[in-house]
Amino acid sequence: MEFSSRARQRHLRLAGDRREPYPHSLQFYQEPPTESISLAEFESFAALAEDDYDARRKDHISHFILRLAYCQSEELRRWFLQQEMDLFRYRFHELTDSLRQKFLDHVNLSFEAVSALLSGFVLRRVCLMLFKIVGLSDAVDLFRARRVFIKDGFAFVPLKDIDAIVLNNYRKNLSKALALTARSLPSIQSDERLQPLLNHLSHSYVGPDYSVQKNTGKISLEHIDALSVKSFPLCMRQLHKALRENHHLRHGGRMQYGLFLKGIGLTLEQALEFWKKEFIKGKVDADKFDKGYAYSIRHNYGKEGKRTDYTPYSCMKIIMSNPPSQGDYHGCPFRHSDPELLKQKLQSYKVPPSGVTQVRHNLFGALFNEALFLNFISY
Structure with a gap:
């Protein structure tokens, strides 16, 4: 395509105008966007594209949308801050020396x-x-x-x-900004168009839907040990290993793992047999198991209480609710484990060094690391 001298000058001027708001692919998000966007854009601006003007604009706007969604409680603010720190660390490390210096000048x-x-x-x-x-x-x-x-x-x-200096500055700025955003919530919450979207964003999960039951009854008890090594997510592999070693799990672990086993196809009869055999190997006799534990298993399968047919926990529920304490094995290892212990665990599971490094340093949050782990283990 050929341009006249005047058209070429206009083209260059427009390109310069597009670069001016976003001179760098990385930013501290210090100034909120002032342009008008549609509700459709508001709802969809949650993923990033390539490092061009449109991607930088989407990155800028989506950050402030998510800031609105995740400033609504102290727990949500802490979670969002940690994910933003992990993402910023990864993106900062990916910059070349010259781009890193350009960014430092920019902020x-x-x-x-x-x-x-x-x-x-x-x-x-x-x-x-x-x-x-x-x-x-x-x-x-x-x-x-x-x-x-x-x-x-x-x-x-x-x-x-x-x-470390840059991240510390970013954390201080973002933490303060989240607190200020929380104060402005009443004016946002009065908008009946936006509040449902914000509530949905702060509790949404965009990964595979593991709560949909499939293949019920198509696995057998003797397959579980092998499946736990080659196919289980790390959180469930951790629970299975702890159960086999200790012959017991606390309530949080029994709920998380029990519903997962139900979701991958274990029938009620198989589940009762599985848990009873394991607990009897520990300090729980058959009579105590029938009186103290069998009811909750039948309850999970909709055979007791309200007769609700419960589904497995989503990744978001595991990450955001009921954090594990000492002696617990439930929760998300990528979210709740000490980084050094997580490294040792990944190494013991034969994840290659490159994979361990990628999980530990190229962090996009717990959901991303769960996907990385499933990619690295052998099927």
Whole structure:
């Protein structure tokens, strides 16, 4: 396609205008969008595309939509903050050195190079590394961990640790912004068009629907051990392993794992047999099991109480409700486990080193890591 001189100038001017609001693919989301968008766009802006103008615009707007949805309670704010931190960390690490510096300039975090302050003194070890100079208040966490050199009220931060400074700034800004957004909720909640959408967003799950029952009765008890190793999600594999080792699970674990087994096809009769055999191996005799545990299993299958035919927990329910305490094995390992313990667990399950690294550092949240794990295990 050929352009006249005037048309070419207009084309370049328009391209420049589109780049101006989003000069970088990464941002701190400090300024809310001011343009008008349709309700259809409002509902659909929750995924990212490539690094072009449209993707950056969608990223910007979708962040503020999700901020509205997830500021409605302290629990939701904590969860959203953690997911945003994980996503930001991943995207910051993916930047090239030049793009990383461009981003730091863009958010006014352009730290002074160490060479400018070394004229008055010489430190051989310092000179061998690339450092940035920041204010001491920006490097408190690194200072506590003794990972920085302090002089005259400044912190000398190794270039490899500069992400800690950036992440700390992002966390402080976003945490404050979420609190301020929560204060504005009453005006948003009065809009009958938006509030149902926001409520849906904060409790929605976009992964596979594991609550739909399929293949009922098509697995047998002798297959469960093999299936737990090659096909179970990590949360269920963890529960199965704990049950086999301890011959018992607390209520949260029994509910999460019991409904999962029901969902993959275990009949009521098989479930009663499975749990009874395992508990008898522990400290529960047959009579105690029949009186104390069989009722809840029949209840899950809709044979007791309200006669509700319960479905397995969704990933969102596992992540967001009833966090495990000491002695519990339920919950989501990617959400509730100590990172080092999670690393050891993945290694013990023969996940390759590249997979462990990807799960630990390329974080998009617990749901993303569950999908990664299922990709890495052998079927």
